[in-house]
Amino acid sequence: MIQGTVGVVARAEVLPNVFLMHLRTPEIAKRAHPGQFIHLACDDASDPLLRRPLSVHRIGRAGVAGAKAGIYSPSDRRESSSVDLWRPAEGEVSVLFARIGKGTTALARSNPGDALSAIGPLGNGFSFDPKARNLLLVAGGLGIAPLVALADEAVEREMVVTLLAGARTESGILPAAALPPEIEYVVCTEDGSHGRQGVVTGAVAEFVDWADQIFVCGPRPMVEALIALRISPTKSAQVALEEHMACGIGACLGCIVQTRRGPQRVCRDGPVFRLGDLR
Amino acid sequence: MTVSTLVSLAPKHDGGLMLKNPVMTASGTFGYGTEYAKLVALERLGAIVCKGTTLRPREGNPQPRIAETASGMLNTIGLQNIGVTALVREKAPIWAKWDVPVIVNIAGETVDEYGKIAETLEGVPGVAGLEVNISCPNVAAGRIPFGVDCDAAAAVVTAVRDSSSLPIIVKLTPNVTHIVEIAEAVVAAGADAVSLINTLLGMAIDVRAKRPYLSTLTGGLSGPAIKPIALRMVYEVAKAIDAPVIGIGGICTAEDAIEFLMAGATAVQVGTASFVNPNAAIEIIGGIDSFLREQGMKDIGEIIGVAQMGRRT
Numbered sequence: 001m002i003q004g005t006v007g008v009v010a011r012a013e014v015l016p017n018v019f020l021m022h023l024r025t026p027e028i029a030k031r032a033h034p035g036q037f038i039h040l041a042c043d044d045a046s047d048p049l050l051r052r053p054l055s056v057h058r059i060g061r062a063g064v065a066g067a068k069a070g071i072y073s074p075s076d077r078r079e080s081s082s083v084d085l086w087r088p089a090e091g092e093v094s095v096l097f098a099r100i101g102k103g104t105t106a107l108a109r110s111n112p113g114d115a116l117s118a119i120g121p122l123g124n125g126f127s128f129d130p131k132a133r134n135l136l137l138v139a140g141g142l143g144i145a146p147l148v149a150l151a152d153e154a155v156e157r158e159m160v161v162t163l164l165a166g167a168r169t170e171s172g173i174l175p176a177a178a179l180p181p182e183i184e185y186v187v188c189t190e191d192g193s194h195g196r197q198g199v200v201t202g203a204v205a206e207f208v209d210w211a212d213q214i215f216v217c218g219p220r221p222m223v224e225a226l227i228a229l230r231i232s233p234t235k236s237a238q239v240a241l242e243e244h245m246a247c248g249i250g251a252c253l254g255c256i257v258q259t260r261r262g263p264q265r266v267c268r269d270g271p272v273f274r275l276g277d278l279r
Numbered sequence: 280m281t282v283s284t285l286v287s288l289a290p291k292h293d294g295g296l297m298l299k300n301p302v303m304t305a306s307g308t309f310g311y312g313t314e315y316a317k318l319v320a321l322e323r324l325g326a327i328v329c330k331g332t333t334l335r336p337r338e339g340n341p342q343p344r345i346a347e348t349a350s351g352m353l354n355t356i357g358l359q360n361i362g363v364t365a366l367v368r369e370k371a372p373i374w375a376k377w378d379v380p381v382i383v384n385i386a387g388e389t390v391d392e393y394g395k396i397a398e399t400l401e402g403v404p405g406v407a408g409l410e411v412n413i414s415c416p417n418v419a420a421g422r423i424p425f426g427v428d429c430d431a432a433a434a435v436v437t438a439v440r441d442s443s444s445l446p447i448i449v450k451l452t453p454n455v456t457h458i459v460e461i462a463e464a465v466v467a468a469g470a471d472a473v474s475l476i477n478t479l480l481g482m483a484i485d486v487r488a489k490r491p492y493l494s495t496l497t498g499g500l501s502g503p504a505i506k507p508i509a510l511r512m513v514y515e516v517a518k519a520i521d522a523p524v525i526g527i528g529g530i531c532t533a534e535d536a537i538e539f540l541m542a543g544a545t546a547v548q549v550g551t552a553s554f555v556n557p558n559a560a561i562e563i564i565g566g567i568d569s570f571l572r573e574q575g576m577k578d579i580g581e582i583i584g585v586a587q588m589g590r591r592t
Contacts, residue, residue, distance in 0.1 A: 003318050003557060041555065046350040046503045046531065051555060103347075119318070119557070246345055246352060246554040249318070251310035253330075253356045254345035263338050263359065268314070 001122060001249070002027045006038075008114040009092055012085055014178070016171050017099050018142065019108045020057070026091040028120045032056045034149035035125030035240050035272040038095065039248035041117035042106040050246050052103045053267065054095040055146035055217075056121060060088035086178045096145040122248050123271045126150050128157070129213045129236045136211035137163040138226065140200055140218020141172055146240050147217055148179060155182045162186060162207055166200025166218070169193045201225040211235060216275060217242075227278060237275035241266050282571045284564075284579045286325075286545050288408070288523050289446035289471035296408050296446040296471070298325035298380065298546060301579060302536060302564045305527055305550035306331055306384035306410060306450070307356065308501075311370045312377070318557045322378040323564060325546060329370070331384045331412050334392045334399075336362035341494040346483040351502030351529070352551060353481050355495040358386055358415065363399045375405030382448065386412040387435070389419050394438035401443055409445050411435060411470075414452040414477045426452040426477075429464035436468035448525060451475040453505075453512055462516045462524075474525035474548060475516060476509045502551040503529040510542055517543025518587055531559060533566020540567075540579070541586035 007024035014020045028038060039051040088094045099108045110116065126146075135154050137147045144165050154161045161183040167173050170193040176185050187195030188203055196203060201222055208214070208229070214237040216226055223239055231237045243266040245255035250268030257266050259277045264270060287295040303326040309315060312327045321327065339359025346353045361369070366383065374381040383406050387393035393411065400406050413426035413435055425431040432449070439447055449465040451458055453476035462473050478499025483492040491497070509528020517524040526539030527548040536547045552559035571579065 001317050048347060049350055049352060049502050049551070049555060050347050117556075244343060244345055244347075246354075246551075247308075247314075247557075248554075249314050249557070251308065251314045251330075252345070252354070252554055253339060253359050254354060256339065256342065256344065256359065 001120065003119045004117075005115045006118040008110045008112055008116060009089075010085070010112055011108070011110055013108075014085070014096075015174065018096065018172075019099060020085065020094055020096050021107070021110065022088045022092050022094045023116070023118070024092050025118065028118065029059055029061050029088075029091050029093050032059050032093055032121040033125035034059070034153055035146050036121035036123050037248075037271060038093065038118050038120035039122055040095075040107065042103040048101075048103040048106065050103070051119070051248060052097075052107065053122070053245055053248055054097050055240065055271070056149050057094045057096040057145045058086075058088050058149050058152060060090045060092040096142060098142055119248060123267055124269070126215055126238050126240070126272050128154070128159075132212035132236070133159055134210055134212045135159050135161045136204070136207045136214045137161060138200060138204060138214065138216045138218070139163065139165045140222035141167055143216075143218030143222070143240070144174060145217070147215060150215055151180050151183050155180045162211075164188065164200050164203050164207065166190075166222070199225070201229070204229060208235070213237070214275070216240070223275075223278070227275060231275065233276055238272050239275045239278065240271050241273060242271070280572065280577070282568055282577060282579075284568065284571075286523075286579060288448065288525065288546060290523070292446045292471050294446075296380070300325045300564050300567070301540065301546035302560050302567070303328055303382070303525070303546060303548045304553055304560050305548035306412065308550040308553050312381060313370070313373060315553070315557050319561060323561055324379050325564070326380040326382055326407065328382045328384050328410050328548060329366075330360050331358050331386045332360050332363050332366050332396065333358055333386050333388075334363055334396050336360065336365065343493055346492045346498065348481070348483055348500065349504060351500050351504035353483055353493060353498035353500050354478070355493045355498035357495070363396045367399060367403050371403050371405035373405070377405075380407035381405060382408040382410050384410040384412050384450070385439075386415045388415065390434050390438045393435050394442040397439045397443040397445075400445065406445065408448060409439060409443060410448040410450050410474060411439055412450050412477070413465075414450070414454075424452060424454070426461060427455045429460055432461050433464045433468035436465045436470050440469040446471045448472045448474050450477055451516075452477045453508065454480050458512050459515050459519045462520050466520050466522045470522065472523040472525060472545070473516060473520065474527055476505070476512055476528045479505055479508065501529070503531055505529045506535060510538055513539055513544050514542040514587065517584060530563070533563045533570060536563050536567060537570055537582060540582050541584070543584040543587050545583055
């Protein structure tokens with residue numbers, strides 16, 4: 001965990017009102033694991049006061065988004081005239097966020113060359129079951145953000161990955177180019193404008209027997225629906241939670257979630273929890 | 280040139296609760312200190328005040344617990360804490376090895392509970408003093424906070440004084456008509472120092488849900504938004520009482536802290552600013568030192584209370 005300054009390398013509105021930002025931060029890129037987050041100050045003023053916790057979307061690190069997986073190599077980069085939108089370079093991490101309130105509006109205005117104050121990487125990330133080979137990733141809306149970093153690492157470990165991604169309409173669905181090409185990408189939209197029609201949890205049953213391990217991130221009703229499926233504990237299902245937080249490091253107790261182990265801090269005890277532990 | 284920033288929070292007490300500089304971290308904003316150990320050089324702090332501690336563990340309030348507001352935030356954590364027994368077992372031994380005084384903030388639902396918590400902390404290595412939180416509801420008196428009534432506040436202080444030989448700081452709530460009267464009452468009952476202000480009662484409304492945002496409807500406002508109110512109250516209390524005052528409320532920069540010292544505070548606590556910048560208190564310590572040098576001063580005492588108009592010198 002470090003507190004310091006990160007440089008904005010690139011920023012783009014990749015879906016309506018959804019922004020992707022590449023941040024130059026070798027210390028965080030070196031240490032970050034999928035599921036962890038970065039606590040970013042929105043600007044220097046006191047309004048908005050608090051930092052915004054953004055999960056690590058992709059990590060630019062040899063061996064993660066590395067040349068072996070065909071995702072990135074320094075020579076590819078030199079040939080390209082502009083920054084590769086979807087792939088952070090080595091020493092960078094990317095974040096993906098929706099512009100919702102004052103804080104994310106300020107962040108969405110950041111330009112390449114700007115410096116942002118950051119603390120990270122924070123929290124406990126996802127963990128692989130050593131025996132798992134087939135991974136099912138279930139994303140609701142921007143819950144896809146941390147799961148792409150996880151998919152990168154799984155591909156690197158030569159695991160088989162299916163990512164189910166749900167959104168209300170196609171305007172909330174990332175293009176396949178935003179993901180590692182080795183994975184199976186199944187899209188569900190509530191209005192049927194892209195992929196299958198219906199909520200993403202409706203598609204889970206079809207894949208659950210195949211999967212050795214399941215990773216989830218999305219809005220609370222989606223998480224509730226998955227809890228209701230009573231997935232076998234042998235699948236070691238893990239969920240990354242989101243909650244409003246102030247400090248991000250376990251001191252303020254603002255981001256508590258109730259679990260079978262009592263109240264837990266999303267920022268420090270999570271943000272990744274076992275799905276079966278949530279109440 | 281060396282500049283002395285040494286202050287005493289309990290001049291009438293054995294040992295005096297001396298701090299190497301007047302900057303502390305405020306209760307509820309710095310956990311048990313351990314949470315920040317990787318990011319902050321803790322030994323450089325004047326003191327750490329730990330999370331409010333009750334007789335038994337408390338799970339706190341339901342979500343949502345925090346709401347960001349203009350230059351501030353509302354919280355309703357509900358005193359979630361591990362309880363005094365676990366604190367003595369798990370946290371105090373860590374503090375005993377640190378080169379920074381740790382003051383335990385204590386909160387009870389009855390006068391008797393305050394006494395029992397103080398008793399449990401008596402003689403525990405690693406505990407340098409007590410900060411008595413009298414903003415919590417008095418169950419015995421029908422959920423009115425002890426801190427809004429002079430007699431109730433004094434009764435709490437007497438109970439703690441009778442059970443403890445540690446220096447006692449009493450943390451005052453600003454949600455009262457006359458804070459000076461409460462300050463005078465607790466000093467008369469034996470408080471070594473007072474700290475103020477705790478959070479101001481406030482509210483935020485979720486306009487889409489059409490209901491108050493926080494689970495408990497109201498919460499405590501903190502952050503830079505409350506600084507002018509805190510500063511005014513510190514000025515008034517410091518002028519009236521003959522005991523150290525610790526200024527708290529929206530302090531984010533060295534200049535903020537110096538304002539409180541000039542208003543008459545002997546020390547300050549940095550609270551919400553630590554959420555945004557874990558090193559806020561450390562940066563403030565450096566900034567105060569620079570200011571004293573720039574002003575050609577040799578001792579922090581030269582600025583304490585200088586802005587009080589008409590004060591005896």
